[in-house]
Amino acid sequence: MIQTVAWVVSLIVMLIMTAVFGVVVLKSTERRDYEPIKKKWYKARSLYGAVLIIVMLAVTIYTLRDLPYNQPVYSAGAGPTVVEVEAMQFGWEISQTEFKVGEPIEFRVTSQDVNHGFGLYDDEMNMVTQTQAMPDYTNDVYITFDEPGTYEILCLEYCGLAHHVMTAEIIVTE
Missing domain, CATH: 2.60.40.420 (Cupredoxins -  blue copper proteins)
Structure with a gap:
C-alpha cells in the first residue's frame, strides 16, 4: 500500500515538473522587451515560498510520525x-x-x-x-x-x- 502511494505521488510530481519545464521551453522562444519585475511579484513569490515550505514540512511530519517503524506491540504484557x-x-x-x-x-x-x-x-x-x-x-x-x-x-x-x-x-x- 505504501509503495503504491509513493509511486503515485512520485508520478504526479514528475508530471507537474514535466509540465512546468514544457511551459518554460515554449515561452523561451517568444521575444519580449525587458520589463522590470513589479514589487508585488516579489511579495507573491515570498508568500508562495513560505506556503511551499509549510506544506512540505507538514507532509514530512505526517509521513514520519510513526517512526520508528514496526514498533513492538505486546499483548497482555507478554514480550515477543x-x-x-x-x-x-x-x-x-x-x-x-x-x-x-x-x-x-x-x-x-x-x-x-x-x-x-x-x-x-x-x-x-x-x-x-x-x-x-x-x-x-x-x-x-x-x-x-x-x-x-x-x-x-x-x-x-x-x-x-x-x-x-x-x-x-x-x-x-x-
Missing part, C-alpha cells in the same frame, strides 16, 4: 519471542525458524564478518521487512506474522562470490 540471527559468509545462523500466526517476534540481527542485508520475503517474494546485519552491532526488527506460510530470508548486500546462495527459510503455522 526473541530470535537471534547471525549472518556469515554465506549463510544464516537463526535461533528459531518456526512461529505461529499472531506471535510477536523480535529478530536481533548481527554479522560475524562483513555487512549483510537481512531481507524477509513472503511466498510471493514480496518484501515483508529488512535491516542491515553488521559486525559488532545488533539491529532489532519487530514483526507479527498475519498469514501462515514459508518465508524466505535473503542477503540484500553483496558479500562475496557465493552471495546468491545465502538464503534461509522461516515457517509460520496457524
